[in-house]
């Protein structure tokens with residue numbers, strides 16, 4: 046791994062740790078964890094691939110002060126000031142990492158599936174987003190792309206109770222496993238932005 050790949054483009058605060066007592070890890074695992082409550086300051090400091098200008102310019106998500114953080118595996122939103130700009134903040138290992146996204150101009154094919162929640166009864170549109178990679182790779186124009194629910198509805202989608210597939214089917218266990226899978230996939234995307242997997 047090239048050390049420059051892990052350096053944030055901006056130097057306005059670095060990463061935000063999920064727990065003040067968590068031991069620092071050189072290589073955080075890419076497994077997902079629950080979302081933590083963020084403030085304006087900790088949210089802005091979490092970005093891994095944003096310029097200082099982008100971080101300063103970003104519009105906080107609507108209703109930011111009243112978000113139900115416990116129901117979120119990630120926080121994703123669009124910036125009303127910029128037609129194609131969006132952001133996602135994802136717990137990764139013992140920190141949360143923010144990524145600036147740019148929506149692609151081409152609409153995905155119909156019935157495209159969200160890469161993160163993989164909901165098969167998707168109630169919303171899916172959009173193609175690309176993210177500039179962290180550090181030198183991103184400055185050189187390298188990006189990572191993914192198909193995601195257009196307004197990042199993934200956390201709500203995986204919490205919809207699945208139909209009872211057979212007698213004795215454990216609905217709660219199925220839901221928990223979808224939540225876990227969403228967290229892992231979103232954290233995996235952030236890992237690709239940071240490490241160029």
Ligand SMILES: [Zn+2]
Pocket residue numbers: 159160161162163164193194197198199202
């Ligand atoms: Zn989704």
